[in-house]
Structure formats: C-alpha cells, structure tokens
C-alpha cells in the first residue's frame with residue numbers, strides 16, 4: 393500500500409479532483425489488469441486511447457485515476473488527477489511506488505541501433521566475474537543476479553522496470569545494465585530513473601516506421617543524454633558522427649570511445665580471426681573470444697564503462713579476455729562435414745553488412761558464403777530492399793525467406809526485399825517462404841569449407857505469424873540439419 397500523495401512526488405500535476413490522501417496497492421495502465429484499490433493511468437497509445445477505459449478500470453476497482461483529460465462524468469468515491477504527460481507521470485509514479493530503486497544501485501543505460509544487447513550482456517558477465525551481484529534488462533532476458541526472467545521488450549514498460557530494479561535492490565544487486573531502446577525513450581519508459589551512466593553505440597537505419605525520419609530517430613536517442621544528471625557519465629562512440637550530437641546538450645561528464653578517432657577509450661584491432669580478436673585497448677594487448685571488428689567497438693564500450701564505474705584497469709582487461717559471446721550474436725559451430733554455420737541477430741542493414749564483411753574478411757580461401765535472411769513484418773519497410781541488396785552483394789548465394797511476418801503477407805515482404813537486388817546479382821538469389829525449407833536448402837547447398845549465415849532472428853525461439861508465435865530456433869534447426 394502506498395499513499396497517493398507520495399506517489400505523485402515530482403509528477404507535473406495540473407489539477408486534482410478528490411483526495412490524494414489515500415492509499416493504493418498497485419499502479420496499472422491496462423484496464424484489463426486492474427484490481428481493487430489500484431491507481432489507473434490512462435495513456436494515449438498508438439492504437440487506443442486509454443481514456444476510453446477509465447470506466448472499465450473503475451468498475452474493476454480502481455480508486456484513483458491519472459489522466460490527461462478529466463472524464464465528463466466524475467464519480468464521487470474516485471480521485472482524479474490530471475497530468476501533462478501520462479507516460480511520464482506513469483514512469484515517475486512507478487519509481488516512487490517502488491521507493492526509487494534506481495538510486496540504490498548503479499544503473500547504466502545503453503542506447504543506439506546495434507550492439508546494445510551485446511554490451512549490456514558482456515557488462516553483466518564482467519561484473520559478475522568481478523564478484524558483484526549484477527542485474528540485466530535486455531532483449532534476450534532479464535536477470536536479477538542469477539534469477540532469469542523472460543524478456544518481452546528490449547526496454548520493458550516503466551512499471552516492470554521498477555519492479556525488477558526493486559527486486560534487484562532487495563537481492564543486494566550493486567550494478568544494473570539495461571538496454572534503452574528508442575521506443576522506450578519515446579514512450580518515457582525510462583523517465584524517473586536515476587542513471588549512473590549512459591552509452592551510445594551507433595545510429596544507422598532502423599525503426600523509421602515509428603520515428604518517421606532519421607532526424608527524429610536521432611533526436612529521441614539524444615534526449616536520453618539530455619536527461620542524464622551531471623553526476624552521470626555519458627560515453628559515446630565518436631567514430632559514429634552522431635556520437636558528438638549525443639553530447640551536445642548533456643550535463644553528464646563526457647567520455648569517448650573509438651577505433652579510428654582519438655578517444656578516451658581507444659581500441660585497435662591487431663588480429664581478426666574466426667577464433668577471436670586480438671585487441672590493443674588503451675595500450676594493452678588483450679585476446680578475446682568475440683568475433684568481428686564491430687565487437688571491438690562493443691568491447692571498447694565495455695572497458696570504458698567498467699573503469700568509469702571504478703574497476704581496476706588490469707582486472708577489467710583480464711576479465712574481458714574471459715568473456716563469452718552472447719547467444720544469437722555470431723553464434724557458430726563447424727559441422728562434422730566441415731561446414732561452418734553462423735546464427736546472428738543482424739536485422740538492420742548496418743548489422744547485416746558488418747556481419748557479412750566480418751565473414752568475408754576472416755575466411756581463408758574460396759569458401760562460399762550462403763546467407764539465409766528475411767525481414768520482420770509490421771516494422772520498418774524501408775530497410776527491406778537495402779538488406780536485400782547488401783545480402784546479395786556480400787554473399788555467394790542468398791536465400792531470402794520469412795523472418796517474423798507478423799500480420800503482413802510474407803510473399804509481399806519477400807518481394808520488397810528482392811526489389812533491392814541489383815541485376816548482376818539476381819542469379820545468386822533464391823526465395824523460399826518457409827524458413828525451415830530455406831535453412832534446409834542452405835544446408836544442402838553447402839559443401840565442405842562453406843559458411844552458412846542465418847541472419848535476423850538470433851536468439852529468438854519463435855516465429856510470429858498472424859499474431860501467433862510458433863516454436864522456431866535457427867540455431868537448433870541448423871545444428872540438427874548439419
């Protein structure tokens with residue numbers, strides 16, 4: 393039970409009807425989940441306006457309603473609180489409800505188009521190995537020390553974030569590393585959190601269905617850095633031209649990492665092999681099991697965060713050499729028949745290009761690269777032809793197939809991917825709607841020494857078709873087939 397007055401601390405309230413000197417036992421924004429004495433927040437969503445469910449929420453027991461507009465008819469027993477921004481109010485109230493857990497541990501948020509999951513997962517591993525209880529909020533899973541919870545979003549909603557953080561505090565967790573997605577920032581899921589630091593990885597094409605323009609997408613990411621307090625650090629990749637944009641208006645202490653430019657955390661790739669990377673990190677040579685120069689960027693960020701959080705340089709470097717790759721990110725094996733299979737979550741043009749360039753750079757002879765790839769439905773359509781073009785340019789053979797079609801016609805998605813293939817590359821491509829058949833075909837085409845890349849779904853263990861999720865795991869399938 394919590395006093396409404398206390399939950400409203402720091403919320404921009406514009407009007408109140410009824411008493412705020414009363415207790416509630418939960419905060420809900422989905423009327424279907426409301427129980428007795430809950431506080432219901434009406435949010436304007438993309439599909440529905442939560443204000444239309446206020447009556448329903450009261451019927452189910454809500455005693456306090458937080459909204460952007462008062463309903464026409466008010467009920468005497470219910471308290472109504474009008475706020476400027478319901479999403480932001482929800483996040484601040486959620487933090488207050490759980491006694492602001494983010495200020496009781498050290499929370500670091502990682503944002504950018506690619507590399508978030510990799511960086512937060514490596515940081516989780518690193519701090520665990522250094523002997524600290526650690527938390528993780530990521531696309532793949534959420535972890536409260538060693539306890540595993542399923543992830544539904546890259547950045548969960550603000551109530552869930554604070555629930556996890558609260559559980560972390562209770563479990564004695566000292567550090568939490570979380571992914572901060574652009575949807576999450578835009579929907580204010582991270583408002584009201586106290587960050588010890590923020591990291592920017594890179595900004596390339598994705599989510600333009602949601603953010604409309606690249607500038608809008610960039611400005612949403614920037615607003616995360618604008619909101620950091622001056623006690624925090626802001627660590628950005630300055631090889632990406634948007635790195636400096638992120639720092640423009642931040643109050644936080646500024647730090648940089650890079651491979652090509654001068655930076656506080658400077659990494660050079662000395663060797664780039666299938667077995668791993670030999671790096672020079674700020675003058676120290678380190679061997680790591682991670683593959684591909686894009687992971688040199690991720691490790692530069694990991695090293696930067698570790699030392700900014702107070703870890704000894706030598707300890708950080710020693711543990712970096714022990715870190716394991718992240719599931720579904722360049723996850724690979726070599727079959728008995730000598731075929732290398734790689735499963736990777738590359739679902740953006742930049743990621744696909746990086747992964748294919750990595751494979752092209754580290755292959756030793758004339759091995760064929762056979763790529764199986766598709767694009768998700770009900771998401772950014774503009775990236776489809778670009779991914780089609782990149783896959784066909786950088787592979788010996790490409791099989792386009794379905795990713796998660798969601799509610800779109802899978803064949804139409806394939807047509808949009810194929811539209812990006814240049815005429816000289818047509819003969820390299822093939823389209824097979826069924827993902828399992830596509831993977832089977834790749835496994836039949838592959839000869840000893842060849843490399844199969846299955847891109848787009850990484851760790852996902854399902855395929856979403858017409859609103860239904862069916863079991864599907866790229867890695868398990870290819871492992872069985874080879």
Ligand SMILES: CC(=O)N[C@H]1[C@@H](OP(=O)(O)OP(=O)(O)OC[C@H]2O[C@@H](n3ccc(=O)[nH]c3=O)[C@H](O)[C@@H]2O)O[C@H](CO)[C@@H](O)[C@@H]1O[C@H](C)C(=O)N[C@@H](C)C(=O)N[C@H](CCC(=O)O)C(=O)O
Nearest residue numbers: 421422423435437438439440442445545546547549573575
């Ligand atoms: C596009 C998007 O982000 N949508 C999110 C958004 O949904 P929405 O705006 O459509 O909500 P809505 O259905 O219109 O409902 C509006 C309000 O009415 C309420 N409602 C609705 C129905 C009802 O009967 N009663 C009721 O009270 C809803 O709870 C909500 O508060 O708000 C919901 C509640 O917080 C989210 O679950 C939902 O995420 C959907 C499932 C989603 O797929 N999001 C993806 C795109 C996403 O967020 N992805 C990023 C990763 C991106 C990356 O790769 O970087 C992530 O952070 O996971």
Ligand SMILES: Nc1ncnc2c1ncn2[C@@H]1O[C@H](COP(=O)(O)OP(=O)(O)OP(=O)(O)O)[C@@H](O)[C@H]1O
Nearest residue numbers: 505506507508509510531546686721736737738743
């Ligand atoms: N630093 C990087 N720069 C470019 N590409 C990267 C980088 N790190 C990883 N990738 C590529 O992007 C894919 C996704 O990586 P990761 O899951 O770490 O990113 P993410 O930012 O968490 O993605 P999402 O937005 O889906 O949560 C990887 O499988 C790899 O192909």
Ligand SMILES: N[C@H](CCC[C@H](N)C(=O)O)C(=O)O
Nearest residue numbers: 739767768771795796848849
């Ligand atoms: N976080 C990404 C996941 C994309 C994964 C891909 N398999 C797809 O379904 O499109 C997104 O929400 O766009």
Ligand SMILES: [Mg+2]
Nearest residue numbers: 508509531546
């Ligand atoms: Mg992620």
